[in-house]
Amino acid sequence: MPLVTTGELTARAAAARSAVAAFNVVTLEHVEAVVTGAEAARSPVVLQISENAVRYRHGRLLPLARAAVAAAEAAAVPVALHLDHVRSDTLLHQAPEAGFGSVMYDASRLPYAQNVAATRAAADWAHAHGLWIEAELGEVGGKDGEPPLGAHAPGARTDPAEARAFVAASGVDALAVAVGSVHAMTTRTAALDHALLREVFGTVAVPLVLHGSSGLPDDQLSAAVAGGIAKVNVGTALNVAMTGAIREFLAAHPEAVDSRHYLTVGREAMTRTVTDLIGVIARPAP
Template sequence: MPLVPTGELVERAAAERAAVAAFNVITLEHIEAVVAGAESAGASVVLQVSENAVKFRQGRLLPLARAAVAAAEHAAVPVALHLDHVQSDDLLHQAADAGFSSVMYDAARLPYDRNLAATRAAADWAHGQGLWIEAELGQVGGKAGQPALDAHAPGARTDPAEARAYIADSGVDALAVAIGSTHAMTTRTATLDHGLLERLSSTLDVPLVLHGSSGVPDDELAAAVAGGIAKVNVGTALNIAMTDAIRAFLADHPDAVDSRTYLKAGREAMARAVTGIITTLARRRPA
C-alpha cells in the first residue's frame, strides 16, 4: 500500500493512548525485516533513516529512501517514512522529495537560544512542505550557571514547564522527552521516570516520543505507553539481533561465503525482534 504520513499514525496512537513503533534502518535487510515483523504483528510501523545512516551510505539519502518506499508499497500494513536526528539543513531539505512525511530535527548540540531559533526555522520550512516535525529536549541550561544537558546524558530530564514553552516557541508537532532512556544501550536495564512522564503528558499538548528504547525492559515500555508515550524509537535492538544471528550462523557454518545465507539469518532475527517489540507496546499495561 502507499506510504502513510507519520503524523497520522502518531496522532492516532496518542488519541488512543497507544504507541506506534519506529525502527531505524541501515540496510535493505533492516527495511525488509521491519516490514515483515510489522506484518506478522498486524500493526502499522515507521521506518526511520537517521543522518548517521545516510553518512554510512556514503552521504546518499535516496538509495535507502527509495528502497523503503518500495517496501512500503508492497507491505500489507501501513508504513510511514521518517528522517531521524537531522542536524544538516541540507539533508533536511531533501526530505520531502525523497518520500519522507516527517523529520526529527536535532539541534540539541546548540545553546538553548540557538537551538530554539534553528528548530523554529526547521519547523517553518517543514510545515511549508507538508512535513510533520519532531524535536527533542533534555534539560535547558542557565540554572546556577549550568549548561544544557543532552536528552540522553546521564541524569538529563525534561522539565514540563520548559518543554511547554519550547513547543509553543518552536512550533514542533511532537517532542522526544528525557525520562531515563539512553541511545545505543546493549542491555535492557533502563528505568524510566514514570512520575515525570505523567506530568509531561498532562502538561504538553503534542504527542510524546521515547528515544533509546532498545535499553528499556518490556514492562517499562508497556508502562510508558500507558503513561502517554505515542512513538517508540528502536535501533540498537535490531542491530543486536542481526549481529547475534550472523555470529551464530557463521560459528555453525565456518565455511560459509555466500552472504545471502547469513544475511537471511540476520534479517529473520530482526523481524522476530520487531514483532516482539510491537507486541510489547500493544500490551499497554496500566502504569
C-alpha cells in the same frame, strides 16, 4: 499500500492511548525485517532513516529511501517514512522529494535559546513543505559513542515547564523527551523516570516520543506508553538481533562465504524482534 505519514500514525496511537513503533534502518535487510515483522504483528510501523545512516551510505539519501518507499508500498500494513536525528539543513531539504512525510530535527545539543531558534526555522520550512516535525528537549545520551549523561547533569532530563514553552515557541508537532532512556544500549536494563514522564505529558499539548528504547525491558516500555508516550523509537535492538544471529551462524558454519546465507538468519532475527516489540509498544495502555 500507499505510504502514510508518521503524524497520522502517531495521532491515531495517541488517541487510543497506545504508541506506534518506529524502527531505524540501515540496510535493505533492516527495511525488509521491519515491514515483515509489522505484517506479522498486523500493525502499522514507521521506517526511520537517520542522518548517521545516510552518512554510512556515503552521504546518499536516495538509495535506501527509495528501497524503503518500495517496501512500504508493497506492505500489507500502513508504513510511514521518517528522517531521524537531522542536524543538516541540506539533508532536511531533501526529505520531501525522497518520500519522507516527517522529520526529527535535532538541535538538542544547542543552548535552549539557540535550540528554539533553529528548531523554529526548521519547523517553518517543514510545514511549508508538508512535513510533520519532531524535536528533542533534554538530551537522551549515548549517541555516537558518547557516554550517557548522569541523571543530574544539566540537560539530562526534560523540564516540563521548559517543554511547554519550547513546543509553543518552536511550533513542532511532537516532542522527544529525556526521561531516563539512553541511545545505543545493548542490554535491556534501563529504567525511566515515570513520574517525570507523567508530568511532561500533563503539560505538553503535542504527542510525546521516546528515543533510546532498545535499553528498556518490556515492563518499562508498557509503563512508558501508559504514561503518555505515543511514538517509540528502536534502533540498536535490531542490530543486536542481527549481529548475534550472524555470529552464531558463522561460528557453526566457518566455511560459509555466501552472504545471503548469514544475512537471511540476521534478517529473520530482526523480524522476530520487530514483531515482539510491536506486541509490547502497540498494546493499548490499561
